[in-house]
Amino acid sequence: MKILAFVDTHGNNAALDNIIIKSKEADILICAGDLTSWGSDIKKILEKLKTAGKPMLVIAGNHEIDEELKKVCESFGYIAYIDKGSYEFEDYIFLGYGGGGFSTRDQRFEQLAKQFAKHITKEKKVILITHAPPYGTKLDDMGSIGHRGCKSIMDFIEKHQPILSISGHLHETAGRKQMIGKTLAINPGPLGKLIKI
Secondary structure: OEEEEEOOOOOOHHHHHHHHHHHHHOOEEEEOOOOOOOOOOHHHHHHHHHOOOOOEEEOOOOOOOHHHHHHHHHOOOOEEEOEOEEEEEOOEEEEEEOOOOOOOOOHHHHHHHHHHHHHOOOOOEEEEEEOOOEOOOOOOEOHHHOEOOEHHHHHHHHHHOOOEEEOOOOHHHOOOEEEEOOEEEEOOOOOOEEEEO
């Protein structure tokens, strides 16, 4: 399967155009949050992405209001809004957790992680989609100000070893990737990355 993952487009038309071009090679699109800038033009953005003709999974970023984004996404037939939920596609299960990005520890994620763990079986390959990056990685390394990711997300990755972890939030780390055990962790950035799994 080929995934086109992207994050932090904030409604940028050039980035969205690039996503549509790259989508020709993808089986599914994944947005790890901040598709918009404070929810503006969401319908216009989703209409544009609809032209890709691919199914898409979406979670909220810190620039979207969860319930508003969910409502709009549900009105588009090609989108599955999986924030704080899961989605099965072929022999994969996608686990989504959006918003935030400012806490080193996230108690809401830790509670949800217990539910997520119930979905993890040997029959399904797990893909974790979060807006905030895992702590202590290239994805959250902000140089002189240190690491700004989430330890709760890192704990989940280390314990459950999904095959892929997609995150963003920190624009400065767009394009970075790192292996965490058997997990490929990546910040695909607003221009997106095609990932073959």
